[in-house]
Amino acid sequence: AFQFILLTSSGLLRKEKYSVGGHRGALLLALLPVCFIANSMLFYFAFRNTSIGNAVLTHYTAPVFVALLAPLLLKEKISKTTWTAIILSSAGLWLVLGGQASGPQTVLAGNEHLGIIAGALSGLAYAFLIIIIRRIATLYSSLFITFIQNGIVALVLLPFAFAVPVSMETLTYLIIMGIVHSTAAPLLYVQGFRSVKANEAAVLGYFEPVAAIILAFIVLHEVPGVTSLFGGAMIIFSGYLILKARTA
Numbered sequence: 001a002f003q004f005i006l007l008t009s010s011g012l013l014r015k016e017k018y019s020v021g022g023h024r025g026a027l028l029l030a031l032l033p034v035c036f037i038a039n040s041m042l043f044y045f046a047f048r049n050t051s052i053g054n055a056v057l058t059h060y061t062a063p064v065f066v067a068l069l070a071p072l073l074l075k076e077k078i079s080k081t082t083w084t085a086i087i088l089s090s091a092g093l094w095l096v097l098g099g100q101a102s103g104p105q106t107v108l109a110g111n112e113h114l115g116i117i118a119g120a121l122s123g124l125a126y127a128f129l130i131i132i133i134r135r136i137a138t139l140y141s142s143l144f145i146t147f148i149q150n151g152i153v154a155l156v157l158l159p160f161a162f163a164v165p166v167s168m169e170t171l172t173y174l175i176i177m178g179i180v181h182s183t184a185a186p187l188l189y190v191q192g193f194r195s196v197k198a199n200e201a202a203v204l205g206y207f208e209p210v211a212a213i214i215l216a217f218i219v220l221h222e223v224p225g226v227t228s229l230f231g232g233a234m235i236i237f238s239g240y241l242i243l244k245a246r247t248a
Contacts, residue, residue, distance in 0.1 A: 042122035050115030058119025065127035095231025
């Protein structure tokens with residue numbers, strides 16, 4: 001709703017050149033919310049059926065998928081620096097999670113196998129999401145792309161919204177999430193794709209768990225462990241490698 005008001009009041013929806021991307025652009029726009037929903041549903045399924053470590057680590061295979069798919073779908077070359085950054089950031093994420101993922105001697109119980117598979121598939125869906133955004137970021141405005149993605153997702157999930165009672169406190173948090181997480185963050189994310197490659201954006205996405213550690217320390221006064229700090233440093237360094245390679 002916030003995006004709709006912003007678009008219509010500013011006239012951006014009327015000014016958007018829908019024909020710029022042609023049929024291919026329209027198809028990619030339609031696939032964007034499909035990948036978004038698939039990514040979210042599979043990720044939540046992974047959380048419900050396996051450990052947090054397994055769910056997060058398998059989900060963050062997305063940069064690897066992007067690195068493999070980008071040369072085929074986007075004609076982007078993957079440099080040695082990018083591969084180094086992917087390995088460093090993946091290892092750093094594992095340390096941030098405290099090595100929680102199942103080791104080779106761990107026996108997976110119940111639906112954990114399904115949870116791990118779902119986590120990996122969510123990473124694949126997220127990789128396609130990144131690739132699609134990279135393809136259309138220069139065809140449409142970031143506001144229009146965000147509006148289409150979230151608008152279709154909202155319409156698909158609307159029937160389920162009435163099945164859950166919502167208190168005023170919950171509604172307040174939902175409004176904040178709608179403005180900050182579902183509008184401002186995607187706008188910045190899509191805008192960034194105008195100047196960075198898909199694989200670079202995927203690696204920089206590892207800053208999300210690092211930001212979570214920092215915010216948890218500031219807001220919740222949670223003190224991170226040594227392994228989390230070291231893992232965070234590895235992730236930050238991988239981002240530095242990407243930025244340094246771009247300015248070289």
